[in-house]
Amino acid sequence: MRHLTVVDHPLVQHKLTLLRMKQTPTAEFRRLVNEIALLLAYEITRDLPLEEVPIETPLMPARSKVLAGKKVCIVSILRAGDGLLEGMLDLIPSARVGHIGLYRDPVTLQPVDYYYKVPQDIAERPVIVVDPMLATANSAARAIARLKESGARDIKFACLLAAPEGLARMKEAHPDVPVFTASLDDGLDDHGYILPGLGDAGDRLFGTK
Known part of the structure; x- marks a missing residue:
C-alpha cells in the first residue's frame, strides 16, 4: 500500500510488544507510548523542507541547514491522541498543537464531534x-x-496500530493522506476493536478502566 508506512525499526517493535502485554501498568504504558511516538515522528518528518543559513561555529563561519517554512502542527484526536502528542513534542518542541474532540458512538461506531481548536x-x-x-x-x-x-492540505496520520479495515476507509476518504504506524494488525472484532491489538489505548493511558 503506497499510502502506508509501517515503522518496523527494532526498537519500535520491541516497545510495541511491551505495550500489547495486558500486565503492563499505566505508568509504563504511558512511557512506552511516548517513546514510540518520538520514533514515529522521526520517520514522519523525514521530508520536512530545509534551507541553508549562515552561522558561526567556534572555529569559523559556515553555512548549515535549518528547517524551512512554517512550523509543523500536531493535531491530537482527543483523548487518546494526547499520548502520542507528548512524545512527538519531545522531538519537535516548537510544533504548534491542535485538538479535535471526537468520540465513537458505541452503537453506530460513527464519530460524534464535541471540540475543535487548531x-x-x-x-x-x-x-x-x-x-x-x-x-x-x-x-x-x-x-x-x-x-x-480549515484549508489544511499537507496532512499525515500517525498511529500505533492500524487495521486493514481502517486503512481501506482512509484510502477511500483521504487517498492523499499517508498513514504511518508501528503495526498493521489482523482486523477488527464485533465491537470495532483492533485484534490482536492492545486494548483500549485511552483507558490504558489514563488508567480509567
Missing part, C-alpha cells in the same frame, strides 16, 4: 494528525475532513 493559519502548515488506533477510521476520516475544511 491554529488559524493551519492551511500554511504541515500537519500530523495523531490517534493511537486506526480501527474503523471513522474518527480519523472525520478529523481530517474538518482540517481540510
